[in-house]
Amino acid sequence: MSRLFEYIALYHPPSKYQQNGERIPQKSVLVVPQTAVLAENEKEVGMLVARALPTEHLDHLDRVEIVVRPF
Secondary structure, three states, rough: OEEEEEEEEEEEOOEEEEOOOOOOOOOOOOEEEEEEEEOOHHHHHHHHHHHHHHHHHHHHHEEEEEEEOOO
């Protein structure tokens, strides 16, 4: 039986530093907006999110955070 889930995907850019070594804070970016889907489980939702990711973020998946919320 399918259940309702919501998900988003965030990209956390790498830190940048000034010449004096001071860290410049970087804001995370929403790369997949809040989306509702019907799926069997969270693993299936993860596969759906992976397909929804923009191609420019596929090279740095270690900086992409996927958030899934079941209902």
